[in-house]
Amino acid sequence: MSNLMPQPWKHPKLGTYYFRKIVPPHLREAVGRLKGRKSLTEIRISLKTTTLREAKLKYPEAVAEADRLLLQAADGHVRLSHQQIIALAGLWYSRELKAHEAEPGDPEAHDIDLSLLESAMDEGDGLKKGKVAKIIAEDVDSILKQESLLIDGASRADLEERIFWNKVALLNTLKRYADGDYRPDPKLKTFPQWTGAGKDPPKVPVTGPKVSSLYALMSKERRHAEKTVYSWTRILAKLTDYVGTEDAKKITDIDIIGWKDSLVASNLGPKTIADRLVVVKSFFRWAKANKHVESNPALDVEYKPKHDPSKGKRPYTDAEARLILQAARDQREAHKRWVPWIAAFTGARIDEICGAMVSDVLLEDGIHVLRIDPAYREVGASVKNPGSVRTVPLHSAIIAEGLLDYVKTLPKDGPLFPKVKPDRFGKRGGNGSKTIGRWIREKLGITDPLIQPNHAWRHRLADECRKLEISREVRFAIDGHKLADVGDQYGLGVPLKVMAEAVAKLPNPLAAEEALSTETPQ
Incomplete structure (x- = not known):
């Protein structure tokens, strides 16, 4: 597969390596306008080296730069200095x-x-x-x-x-x-002369360590997943674009506050803004701790938006849960058939379910379980936090639906949902989540914006556990929430048998309806 990956291109005469990317036809005029030209068919960025090894190290920065340009051209919205x-x-x-x-x-x-x-x-x-x-x-x-x-x-x-x-x-x-x-x-x-939006504002000279170079060190040290690297690179690039320099030592708290204010003014959602600030804060905390910068400019920057109750997230109601689980029975696509049922009784994240291997459905101590552990999965698999590595008991309703019969039809060493294609980061959860989300909204008509089609199962499980007085510690062990208390992390954790007893208490949304339909008329 490595031979198919994009590689730096060596100029035949100059010997310098370049990043090259063809601009889609519908974006050529927009990209050209951003670069001060009428049209542009190819993005070509010099990697400023004649050494392939160094070119490969610089390649991700060029990819991020090209992606920024294409995204900017795609939505047509530019930021003015x-x-x-x-x-x-x-x-x-x-x-x-x-x-x-x-x-x-x-x-x-x-x-x-x-x-x-x-x-x-x-x-x-x-x-x-x-x-x-x-x-x-x-x-x-x-x-x-x-x-x-x-x-x-x-x-x-x-x-x-x-x-x-x-x-x-x-x-x-x-x-x-x-x-x-x-x-x-x-x-x-x-008035200064207007030269057009394609002309970039003057950059502050870089004399200190570059943000992109420092993040490359940080991501390698912390073993960030490819998707995390992609996301963090883009966020940090947005900051340096705003500030006008990549020099980590020249970015001040005023710069970061100004960037934060620009995000607020652009009407981004509070969670998006908060997530971006978390990245910047974490990056500069690491840079300061490792003596790359003298101080952390993000240390005292705060963002505390007023919570809007109307924009909260809610769980599926009993009626919505019944609608989805009933409809799932008729689906030919395996992930639409089984992911909603597994999510309904485990609260597992969609990526955790879609990324499962056939071998992750097993019998342990006489209990049918789903193992969620990247160590047994495809290359690139990851979990959200250490508490997410777990073994989850499968509810009897899932077994009764025939999950084990489905598993028997698959190669033992293959993925549980082989027809869900991995996304650009090698994960099946991204595409699985999108297709299930569209199915629930477009086909089943559950369009409430307060519902996240896949995450709503986690909210529902939390409510069901509260109704049944299942302890918070047991619920966290089932759905893989991060443990909030250091004391909770002592010992071996919640026994599988205790988890299975809790899962068995969860009501099947279809049970009451089906019981009524099978009653003999008097």
Whole structure:
């Protein structure tokens, strides 16, 4: 398989290694615009070395850079630097002034417009952002359309505010012109030149260790899974793109706070923002502990959004559980047939179930179980935390459904769900989760946004255990939650027999309904 993996390309004349990637046809104009060109058919990044070994080390950074560019082109939203925002707002001002200087209009009409702008001000407390966005939207849209530009939420918010104040200045200037005072406008000299969004803002020179290089060391030391490396590399790259430097020693707490504020302004979900900050905090904590930087700039950065109860997650109701389990019986795709049933009575994560091997379904001490342990699974398998490595008893309802008969039809040394293709990280859970999620939402009609189609089983198991007064420690042993108390980690853990007794108590959502259907009419 290694021969099929992408490799650095050696320039036949220069001898320098490059990263090369063909740009999909539908993105060529967008990628070209981002790079200051009309169109671009290929992304080519110099790895700046003639040594293959060094080129391979630099290759992941180039992959991440190319992925960032393609993602940015795909959704069409670019982030503008502070200088670019000032320049773009200045371009709007200059064009509007030129368009109206010959006929500056009625001063009284301008006073009315200024009053409307004034209404977008709090009483001495600054701008009412919602009103600013509404009152200035047409002006912002016009300049973005003229420049064929889509920008992200944070950039738009900054541009709205800048154009707001420029419009106040413009109306006052036009009033002056209308009164016959055409003295040169000094404001025109304050704007930097607009060179387009494809021109990257100047980077701060890198004299210290690069963030990407340090993370390569960190990920190797901590043996991060490929998916983790991919995710963390992208998040750290977003930070360095925002700051304008890869120099880990030059990134300050003010930089990270500014980045955090830009994430909030772009309307990302609180969990997404919190997860990104966890990555940055963990990275700089490691860099400080290993003496790569003198201080941790992320140490005191806080993010505590107000919890919105309406955006919580809920478990499946009894009716929803019955609907899914009943429908699963009719599915020909094995993972849709069996994953919901296993998840319903174990609370296991979808990746834990989809990634299972046939040999993971076994008999232990007379109890049918599902073993969840990366050591026995395909290369690249992992679990969320040490507590996730476990052996889970299988409920009698799953056995009665015929799981063991299905297992007997498969090669003993193969995966439990061989037709679920591994994703780019070698895991079957990603694709399995997507297809089951779509099936539940699109085919079964369970579309409540508070439900995560696969994770809702874990929430349901927690509630069922509470109803049955199954202890928290036993529940954590079943569903693989991380132990919260150090004392809980002493000893050998919850015995399999105790777990099996708890699992046996869990009610089958279909049992009552089927019991009624089999009763003999009187």
